[in-house]
Amino acid sequence: MxxxxxxxxxxxxxxxxxxxxxxxxxxxxxxxxxxxxxxxxxxxxxxxxxxxxxxxxxxxxxxxxxxxxxxxxxxxxxxxxxxxxxxxxxxxxxxxxxxxxxGQPFDFLQQAEPRQVLSLINGEHPQTMAVVLAHLRPERASAIMAGLPPAERADVAMRIGTMEQASPDAVMTIADSLQRRAGHVLTAGEPTTAVGGIQPLVEILNRADPSTEKQILEELGQRDEALAEQVRSLMFTFEDVIHLDDRAVQLVLRQTDTSGLALALKGTSAELTEKIKRNLSERARLDLVDEMEIAGAVRVSEVHDARGAIVKVIRTLEESGQIVVRRDAEDEYVS
Incomplete structure (x- = not known):
């Protein structure tokens, strides 16, 4: 088998x-x-x-x-x-x-070229576009969103971020209409669904080019600053620290207490743990090892909170211009 x-x-x-x-x-x-x-x-x-x-x-x-x-x-x-x-x-x-x-109601679009999907949804209401993009794989939705006009792009992004739920009947109506126009066979599914929300939007933006990401977040901030900030806070994850250069990591560690760092490193990769230790002084490194041993088993929620605190430090440093965060292992710079 x-x-x-x-x-x-x-x-x-x-x-x-x-x-x-x-x-x-x-x-x-x-x-x-x-x-x-x-x-x-x-x-x-x-x-x-x-x-x-x-x-x-x-x-x-x-x-x-x-x-x-x-x-x-x-x-x-x-x-x-x-x-x-x-x-x-x-x-x-x-x-x-x-x-x-x-089974997803928009499966027939998953293999289509982004330009073909753009042509298909051109002229549709932004809410309809949001429903479609929220159902597609993030990398495909990102490529399609990049082809939208800037103002329309921000409108669709906001609708994805605030949608969370969609009527199954409405979703199927949209899918059936697009399927007929596209001439593809629809893979129908049971009604369910959490189709939008913050995380799908974050995943889409994480796969967008830097200029598209910046433009969408700026436009989103003008429409709903709280939503834009929530998206920004999720754009960089603790595991992405592996992509920072050593000077950036050192700046972050100066503003992170040992107990919080020990919690954040629970269950993370050996590569990331080694990178953190390499950027600590010998004394601080020994203190961290001791703290991790003392901590023992901890709740997953505590680990998430500790990692979130470190990500907040990184975002603060980024906003102040002290570090420049690049996604997908691009180069980083420290001023």
Missing amino acids: NLTSPQKAAVVLLQLGHERATKVLALLEEQEVEEISAEIARMETVPSAIADQVLVEFYDQANGGAPVAGHGGLEYAQRLLEDSLGAERASLVMGRLTTLLA
């Missing part, structure tokens, strides 16, 4: 047991969590033969332990998400998961 990577990951997590699987999920990107959780929800049971096959492959790469039987399902996926992400984030992911399991 040929399994996709998310399916194999789901099988492995089901063999780990609830507590260990929760810790693993907490380390993954949200898109990875959604993909794997969707597969877990689909797997009511995992036949022993398939579990053995996947685990043998996994052991070859990671030298694991003994396989055990696994049971999945939507209820188990929800409990796993709640314990790894917290109830609020789990609720958002489950909303999108339900849509993913049912």
